[in-house]
Amino acid sequence: KAGVTQTPRYLIKTRGQQVTLSCSPISGHRSVSWYQQTPGQGLQFLFEYFSETQRNKGNFPGRFSGRQFSNSRSEMNVSTLELGDSALYLCASSLEHPPYNEQFFGPGTRLTVL
Amino acid sequence: DQQVKQNSPSLSVQEGRISILNCDYTNSMFDYFLWYKKYPAEGPTFLISISSIKDKNEDGRFTVFLNKSAKHLSLHIVPSQPGDSAVYFCAASAQGQNFVFGPGTRLSVLP
Numbered sequence: 001k002a003g004v005t006q007t008p009r010y011l012i013k014t015r016g017q018q019v020t021l022s023c024s025p026i027s028g029h030r031s032v033s034w035y036q037q038t039p040g041q042g043l044q045f046l047f048e049y050f051s052e053t054q055r056n057k058g059n060f061p062g063r064f065s066g067r068q069f070s071n072s073r074s075e076m077n078v079s080t081l082e083l084g085d086s087a088l089y090l091c092a093s094s095l096e097h098p099p100y101n102e103q104f105f106g107p108g109t110r111l112t113v114l
Numbered sequence: 115d116q117q118v119k120q121n122s123p124s125l126s127v128q129e130g131r132i133s134i135l136n137c138d139y140t141n142s143m144f145d146y147f148l149w150y151k152k153y154p155a156e157g158p159t160f161l162i163s164i165s166s167i168k169d170k171n172e173d174g175r176f177t178v179f180l181n182k183s184a185k186h187l188s189l190h191i192v193p194s195q196p197g198d199s200a201v202y203f204c205a206a207s208a209q210g211q212n213f214v215f216g217p218g219t220r221l222s223v224l225p
Contacts, residue, residue: 004157033212042118042203043158043215056212090157099146099207105157 002026004093004106012112018079021109025072025093031055032074033103034066037088046089049074050097078111086113117141118206120216127223133191135219137204140185144206148213149178149189152201161202162189194223 005024013019025032034046045058049068066076072093078085088110092103119138127133135149145166150158164171164178164187171178177190191198201220205213 035215040123040217042120042217043205043213045212045214048212058212092157097210099148099210099213102160103213105150105159107155107157 004091004104006089006091006106006109008109009107010110010112012114013081014114015081015083017081018077019081019111021076021078021089021091021111023074023076023091023093023106025074025091026104029093029095029104030072031094031097031101032068032072033092033094033098034074034076035090035092036060037090037108038086043090046076048098055097081113083113086111116217117144117214118204118216120202120204120219122219123217124220124222127194127221129196129223129225130193133189133194133198133221133223135189135191135202135204135221137187137189137216138185139187139206141206141208141214142185143208144214145209146207147178147180147187148205148207149176150203150205150215151198152203152218158203191221194221196223196225199223 031050033048035043048056068074088108090108092105094101094103149161152158180187201218204216
């Protein structure tokens with residue numbers, strides 16, 4: 001069974017631009033969560049989607065948004081990029097809503113904002 | 115304010131010895147805890163979990179201990195192997211909510 005895939009793997013943008021990241025969950029998984037990882041901060045929860053609906057949202061500004069499609073694939077969008085948005089963005093999928101269902105992580109998208 | 119803390123950014127251990135990774139939390143509502151392991155250029159992978167109704171859970175070389183009164187959990191790896199060298203994240207959940215992760219501890223197991 002294929003794992004969680006994320007595209008692109010690396011991205012370089014400049015301040016003020018916007019970016020869209022994509023995540024394809026494991027087949028059959030309905031929940032997709034997004035995390036931001038920065039040095040010293042660990043993984044910060046962004047949001048979770050389940051059956052095309054946002055179930056939970058972390059403490060991030062409205063510039064961060066996402067959506068989930070009917071095939072469970074998910075996209076995350078960041079508008080008006082800031083230098084502090086440089087991070088590794090991780091997507092995780094699970095069969096059902098975490099935490100009692102194991103989350104499987106993708107390799108992440110490394111975003112650099114110049 | 116970090117609700118989940120891993121106060122040791124790094125740890126070095128000799129191969130064959132015990133590795134002990136620590137995690138402290140502040141939210142007394144946390145009732146489910148996980149440890150994840152992360153290699154460079156890969157996503158985190160689930161290692162072991164523990165529910166607040168237990169104080170110990172064991173899986174092969176990995177054992178997690180939970181001390182609810184101290185709001186502390188630890189991961190023991192015995193014996194440590196070079197392949198265990200990775201970043202370890204502690205994560206906690208309160209009543210079915212999404213996880214709060216610690217900042218991670220980089221473990222280096224020296225041959």
